[in-house]
Amino acid sequence: MSERIAVEQKFLPDLLGRLSSLARRIFLAGGILPIVLVVAIVGFAIAEPRFLTYNNLFNVARASSFLVVVSMGQMLTLLVRGIDMSIGSTEALVSVCVALVMATVLAGDPNAPWLAIAAGIGAGMAIGAAVGAINGIGIAVFNVNPFIMTVGMLSILSGIALTVSGGMPMYGMPKQFGEVFAYAAPLGIPAPVWVAGGVFLIMYYILNWTPFGRRIYALGGNIVASRLAGISTRLHMVMAYVMCSVIVAVGGVLLTARVGTGEATLASTHVLESITAVVIAGVSFFGGIGRVGNVVLGAFFVTLVTNGMNLLRVPSYQQLIVLGVLLILAVVVDQVRIKMMQQVRAE
Amino acid sequence: MDQVLAPSRPAAGGTSLLKASGIVKSFGGNRALNGVSLDVHENEIMALVGDNGAGKSTLVKILSGAEVPDEGTIHVSGRLAAIQSPHDAHDLGIATLHQNLGLVDCFDVPQNVFLGRELSTKILGVLPLLRRAEMVERTKALLRELDIRMPYLDRPVSTMSGGQRQAVAISRLLLGDIKLIIMDEPMAALGVHEGQKVLDLIQRLSLRGISFLIVSHNMEHVMSISNRVAVLKNGNLVGVVPTERTTRQDITSMIIHGRV
Structure with missing residues (x-):
């Protein structure tokens, strides 16, 4: 008996010690994301059995695809040591213009829904590229602080979207738009998830396997060294913002298809959520560090938390509080991680 | 005089x-x-x-x-x-070694050596693809040739000593003629x-x-x-x-x- 107690007394601290050192290693290698993801899934599954059903996970996957897409855009700005506060209003402006163009083309020829859809999506992408170019040029050429530049653009874009739409939802898009881009599910996978997967593959390829992607990281890591190495830093910086806004525009198009109208107040929570997703995913605010695969998981995690809170009937006002706390905690934990990594180095 | x-x-x-x-x-x-x-x-x-x-x-x-x-x-x-x-x-x-070394701290050795001069091929004639393995091999060969010894190449150079960083920066310059x-x-x-x-x-x-x-x-x-x-x-x-x-x-x- 006493032997058994002794074994237990030895075993328990030993196990705890091993678990904590394992957690420490996972934390140092991958940041806080793997840990909080597991905690959230286990926690919600215990609190609400419906959480882990196929139907619910299907819903989370579809709901997260919008945030996954825009977070990959946001990631690019953090990689070059910037930020994009204007992504929500970019999506809103894209939404309004996509709806306007589609409705106009469709009204001109009611038998050409696909022409309308193509024109609308083309317009949305063009707006994304233009917004990104303005952000990028303001930041890279005129040296406006990224936060200030994009907050200014937030106000401008939001103002344009509200002016164009008159503050009302815009109707008149072809019904095929929603059918295909929101509700179709080839091979049982929702269309927005397919699109998010496509954006992920392109981002993964560009960031990890092209000279351009490597230079984006280099630029964020040390802009002076990059310039001295002959990299055209301004061009790369502008391109990072253009890519960001184009990707965000893709998110805007998908969301518009989902809600079925052009909305000037679309996606207002995306700025906070995307920054939270990206920071939790271990993308550094100081540039040059971050993996696109983790960003996908980070955005999935943020959506998962929202979904879990919905299932637990947490009121949406209080969800805002949770999201804010999450963002701040993610940054704090990131700082702790950097300190711990430096200690490991010193050892 | x-x-x-x-x-x-x-x-x-x-x-x-x-x-x-x-x-x-x-x-x-x-x-x-x-x-x-x-x-x-x-x-x-x-x-x-x-x-x-x-x-x-x-x-x-x-x-x-x-x-x-x-x-x-x-x-x-x-x-x-x-x-x-x-x-x-x-x-x-002509290559220049600057006072701040011109290294990207969060990059490893091969990434720094090939900074701005990344080796790539074109797949299908258009899409560039980094030749990552070749860059690692050529970095190893370069360091061997210069008789520079490093314990590891695949960690960020921010984890290295001042002399090692200097050696990385110099070997970076010697890539090419x-x-x-x-x-x-x-x-x-x-x-x-x-x-x-x-x-x-x-x-x-x-x-x-x-x-x-x-x-x-x-x-x-x-x-x-x-x-x-x-x-x-x-x-x-x-x-x-x-x-x-x-x-x-x-x-x-x-x-x-x-x-x-």
Whole structure:
């Protein structure tokens, strides 16, 4: 008996010690994301059995695809040591213009829904590229602080979207738009998830396997060294913002298809959520560090938390509080991680 | 002492590698360089000294392509060269090691060595694809050839010592056909032991036919490593003297008084 107690007394601290050192290693290698993801899934599954059903996970996957897409855009700005506060209003402006163009083309020829859809999506992408170019040029050429530049653009874009739409939802898009881009599910996978997967593959390829992607990281890591190495830093910086806004525009198009109208107040929570997703995913605010695969998981995690809170009937006002706390905690934990990594180095 | 004022007098080795003539550069109303002419020979280690604000950094930036001169010409191996960018300089065989080393801290060794010169192929004729494995292999080969030992290559260089970082930065320069390495205060941030290692590396490389132009405040290093010393003051070249025929005091006096 006493032997058994002794074994237990030895075993328990030993196990705890091993678990904590394992957690420490996972934390140092991958940041806080793997840990909080597991905690959230286990926690919600215990609190609400419906959480882990196929139907619910299907819903989370579809709901997260919008945030996954825009977070990959946001990631690019953090990689070059910037930020994009204007992504929500970019999506809103894209939404309004996509709806306007589609409705106009469709009204001109009611038998050409696909022409309308193509024109609308083309317009949305063009707006994304233009917004990104303005952000990028303001930041890279005129040296406006990224936060200030994009907050200014937030106000401008939001103002344009509200002016164009008159503050009302815009109707008149072809019904095929929603059918295909929101509700179709080839091979049982929702269309927005397919699109998010496509954006992920392109981002993964560009960031990890092209000279351009490597230079984006280099630029964020040390802009002076990059310039001295002959990299055209301004061009790369502008391109990072253009890519960001184009990707965000893709998110805007998908969301518009989902809600079925052009909305000037679309996606207002995306700025906070995307920054939270990206920071939790271990993308550094100081540039040059971050993996696109983790960003996908980070955005999935943020959506998962929202979904879990919905299932637990947490009121949406209080969800805002949770999201804010999450963002701040993610940054704090990131700082702790950097300190711990430096200690490991010193050892 | 007259004969030492002599860019015309060739040092051991003799032929001109890099010849700058009448270089003028102003920033706003401020004239940083006032018609400086300098001639670095093949196989030579030239030290460039001068007080703060003498124009050393500006001259180094111009020779390395980071700045474009207002007036003056540069010849490389006897040919007129238009150096508009670090790329141009590199194509002419001139590479620069900056004081901050120009390393990206969060990058590992191969990523830093190939920074801005990434190897890639085109798939389907259009899509670029980094040749990552080849860059790692070529980095290993390069370090072996330079006799630089590193415990690991796949960690961020921010985790490395000052001397290791310096070695990464130097080996980075030697990728490609480099004839002249310009160094801005190469030993400034290093301890004695590590500084000596870098001096050894410079000497080893100079035996392989690479010339150096080294900006330094450290007179001991200057005297121990250079073949000739060039002195700048207030944007003018005071003179170029062979190291073996001068003393620390002479050079200090040139730096302070602006004459031999």
